[in-house]
Amino acid sequence: LRATSRRLLLTTKVQTVSTMAANEEHVGSLKQQLAKLFEASLRTTVPDELDVEPLIAACNPRFGDYQCNNAMSLWTKIKGKGSEFTGPQPIGKAIMNNLPHSEMVDKCSIAGPGFVNVVLSKDWIAKSIQKMLINGIETWSPKLTVKRAVIDFSSPNIAKEMHVGHLRSTIIGDTLARMLEFSNVKVLRRNHVGDWGTQFGMLIEFLFEKFPNVEVVNDQAIGDLEAFYKASKQRFDNDPGFKERAQQAVVSLQGGEEKYRKAWAQICEISRRGYQRVYQRLGIKIEEKGESFYNPYIPRVLEELDKKGLIEESEGARVIFIEGKNIPLIVVKKDGGFNYASTDLAALWYRLNEEKAEWIIYVTDVGQREHFEMFFTAAKRAGWLPAGENMYPKTNHVGFGLVLGEDGKRFRTRSTEVVRLVDLLDEAKSRCKAVLVKADEWTEEELDQTAEAVGYGAVKYADLKNNRLTNYTFNFDQMLNDKGNTAVYLLYAHARICSIIRKSRQTGTIVLAHPDERALGLHLLQFAEIVEEACTNLLPNVLCEYLYNLSEFFTRFYSNCQVVGSAEETSRLLLCEATAVVMRKCFYLLGIVPVYKI
Numbered sequence: 001l002r003a004t005s006r007r008l009l010l011t012t013k014v015q016t017v018s019t020m021a022a023n024e025e026h027v028g029s030l031k032q033q034l035a036k037l038f039e040a041s042l043r044t045t046v047p048d049e050l051d052v053e054p055l056i057a058a059c060n061p062r063f064g065d066y067q068c069n070n071a072m073s074l075w076t077k078i079k080g081k082g083s084e085f086t087g088p089q090p091i092g093k094a095i096m097n098n099l100p101h102s103e104m105v106d107k108c109s110i111a112g113p114g115f116v117n118v119v120l121s122k123d124w125i126a127k128s129i130q131k132m133l134i135n136g137i138e139t140w141s142p143k144l145t146v147k148r149a150v151i152d153f154s155s156p157n158i159a160k161e162m163h164v165g166h167l168r169s170t171i172i173g174d175t176l177a178r179m180l181e182f183s184n185v186k187v188l189r190r191n192h193v194g195d196w197g198t199q200f201g202m203l204i205e206f207l208f209e210k211f212p213n214v215e216v217v218n219d220q221a222i223g224d225l226e227a228f229y230k231a232s233k234q235r236f237d238n239d240p241g242f243k244e245r246a247q248q249a250v251v252s253l254q255g256g257e258e259k260y261r262k263a264w265a266q267i268c269e270i271s272r273r274g275y276q277r278v279y280q281r282l283g284i285k286i287e288e289k290g291e292s293f294y295n296p297y298i299p300r301v302l303e304e305l306d307k308k309g310l311i312e313e314s315e316g317a318r319v320i321f322i323e324g325k326n327i328p329l330i331v332v333k334k335d336g337g338f339n340y341a342s343t344d345l346a347a348l349w350y351r352l353n354e355e356k357a358e359w360i361i362y363v364t365d366v367g368q369r370e371h372f373e374m375f376f377t378a379a380k381r382a383g384w385l386p387a388g389e390n391m392y393p394k395t396n397h398v399g400f401g402l403v404l405g406e407d408g409k410r411f412r413t414r415s416t417e418v419v420r421l422v423d424l425l426d427e428a429k430s431r432c433k434a435v436l437v438k439a440d441e442w443t444e445e446e447l448d449q450t451a452e453a454v455g456y457g458a459v460k461y462a463d464l465k466n467n468r469l470t471n472y473t474f475n476f477d478q479m480l481n482d483k484g485n486t487a488v489y490l491l492y493a494h495a496r497i498c499s500i501i502r503k504s505r506q507t508g509t510i511v512l513a514h515p516d517e518r519a520l521g522l523h524l525l526q527f528a529e530i531v532e533e534a535c536t537n538l539l540p541n542v543l544c545e546y547l548y549n550l551s552e553f554f555t556r557f558y559s560n561c562q563v564v565g566s567a568e569e570t571s572r573l574l575l576c577e578a579t580a581v582v583m584r585k586c587f588y589l590l591g592i593v594p595v596y597k598i
């Protein structure tokens with residue numbers, strides 16, 4: 001991030017929601033379009049009862065752009081059943097010959113055991129990009145089988161500071177929500193806040209002790225909740241009398257006693273305001289349905305499971321045994337109280353039956369994998385979820401690894417405390433601000449906005465570009481580097497393209513004559529299927545990789561094909577523009593705010 005000659009300016013340009021009116025304009029992803037074409041061919045090639053789905057994959061660029069891989073598996077199905085075909089090769093040939101005429105396809109060839117290779121027509125690629133520029137990138141959006149999903153993410157715990165683990169959950173969950181929404185799925189974003197449990201007895205008792213006139217105490221007096229939590233924990237651990245009162249307070253709270261409910265609500269509200277500030281800075285939309293929300297559903301849900309014979313008695317607790325696991329899933333504790341698992345079962349029941357979700361996605365650290373595996377299995381045993389793999393409704397645990405510090409150990413500050421999220425964001429912003437030179441044309445507000453866009457974008461991208469399951473090292477110098485695979489580099493690349501196309505009048509025709517133009521064009525067209533892949537595998541890094549490759553394809557094109565002042569200027573400016581549009585959509589899906597001017 002070298003500041004002297006580079007200045008970014010945030011314009012007020014907003015990404016508008018799709019204005020796509022007529023459905024005819026919706027074309028779907030490139031892969032889906034190819035699949036449609038091959039489906040037509042398969043229907044004439046093989047008997048209807050086989051009901052085969054086209055298998056389309058990218059292919060070795062030496063042979064083409066894509067290939068259809070159905071011949072081999074079809075052969076194994078029809079072999080020896082009196083078919084006219086004598087092997088996979090002839091099937092492949094038939095698939096190729098039966099392909100309806102389409103301007104998509106330039107030429108086809110057969111390779112190996114009946115693969116049908118396709119070279120796409122570059123005129124068609126050019127036309128598709130041009131249409132996208134006119135009708136909007138939403139016309140490319142993939143359509144998933146699922147229509148309604150719940151994403152359970154962020155989910156911090158009341159009275160405890162949101163830490164870097166919750167940061168991961170927040171940004172991974174948010175980007176998954178954005179990608180699914182782009183893929184025409186209705187997404188219910190749910191904050192499963194830890195707002196219930198025995199720790200509230202301790203907190204409430206401490207509140208009463210500190211403020212005997214609790215009815216009139218205001219939030220300022222309570223102050224920093226984290227400190228409040230620590231102090232109350234200390235009382236709890238060191239004073240048996242206090243401990244007993246705290247346990248009694250839990251009973252009163254659960255019994256619904258007014259004074260206790262009120263104190264609980266007040267503590268939650270202070271916490272909530274803290275989270276909201278973080279969400280606002282990161283542009284996160286999420287609806288809170290905390291653990292307490294599901295309390296009323298727990299008894300009947302457990303009763304249902306009991307009736308189905310799932311619940312057993314074990315060492316005074318009520319549990320569900322899970323095949324292959326040494327310890328059972330406890331759903332009612334020895335003292336009769338409910339726990340994390342009982343709440344999650346009730347929440348799942350609610351999401352399936354009340355919210356009608358077909359796909360429920362939980363974003364937490366990998367440490368909770370066991371918990372999710374166990375209660376998903378319980379739900380299958382109860383018949384809430386189908387036993388098969390790719391059937392709906394389904395649940396997924398989206399686990400992620402640790403954030404490490406420079407020393408390779410769990411990321412902590414010097415005082416060995418967990419890192420506070422707000423401090424991280426403050427530092428990202430101030431580091432960016434320090435290097436963005438304050439020139440005359442910058443207002444303080446613009447400077448702030450740009451520093452936030454770049455700083456928060458860098459933090460998000462550094463997280464999302466890794467496969468979520470791996471641990472990653474948090475390093476400001478690395479993530480704020482303006483070279484390499486960082487948000488800063490990509491944001492600059494985008495801003496630079498914007499400065500090129502400012503000269504464009506946005507008319508004319510795209511022609512992909514040079515190989516680097518075609519390569520860029522094809523990569524642009526692959527955007528939607530990448531989003532689809534990232535959605536189905538729940539892997540945001542797939543989109544990051546695509547974005548980084550896009551900027552590489554663009555660089556190659558830009559250094560080998562003169563844009564401004566060339567005979568092909570109009571076409572090439574349009575290609576620049578399409579690149580900027582796709583980059584911006586990637587940024588949007590990754591929750592990164594683009595900047596426009598260098």
Ligand code: ARG
Pocket residue numbers: 152154155156157192193194344347362363364
């Ligand atoms: N509050 C939990 C934690 O901080 C995460 C909750 C995840 N969601 C769920 N439905 N269990 O670890």
